Amino acid sequence: MKSLHIVTISLALIICISACNRKPAEKKDEKTIVIKGLYSYGPEMRSFADCEEGREYWVADSAKTLELAYSRMNFEKPYVPVYIEVECHLVKSDTAKVSADYDSTMIVTKLLKITREIPDGPCNQ
Numbered sequence: 001m002k003s004l005h006i007v008t009i010s011l012a013l014i015i016c017i018s019a020c021n022r023k024p025a026e027k028k029d030e031k032t033i034v035i036k037g038l039y040s041y042g043p044e045m046r047s048f049a050d051c052e053e054g055r056e057y058w059v060a061d062s063a064k065t066l067e068l069a070y071s072r073m074n075f076e077k078p079y080v081p082v083y084i085e086v087e088c089h090l091v092k093s094d095t096a097k098v099s100a101d102y103d104s105t106m107i108v109t110k111l112l113k114i115t116r117e118i119p120d121g122p123c124n125q
Contacts, residue, residue: 034087034112035050036050036083038123039070039081039084041066041078058101058102069111083115086108087112089107089109
């Protein structure tokens with residue numbers, strides 16, 4: 001009988017420990033989208049302007065490929081806009097300054113295209 005209690009308690013402990021070590025499920029509202037527009041980067045700002053929607057987003061580069069590609073363009077001054085196409089998801093901004101100045105935060109997961117040449121259309125007006 002005593003060994004049955006020990007086995008039961010051990011099993012309960014194993015179940016509790018394994019449940020605590022689970023990674024949280026991804027949020028279902030973080031749908032990956034492809035977005036196109038103008039990106040500006042500098043020491044104090046990383047912003048994206050969606051030319052078709054007219055929205056501005058703070059940019060978080062989760063893969064670090066966007067910032068690296070921008071810096072390799074060797075601009076003399078920061079904040080020169082470039083045209084980009086990226087895979088990303090949008091989340092609510094978590095700081096007061098960012099949420100006051102931007103519609104939300106764009107988390108870049110994959111850089112698809114970056115160019116100095118801004119194509120004709122709503123971004124080039």
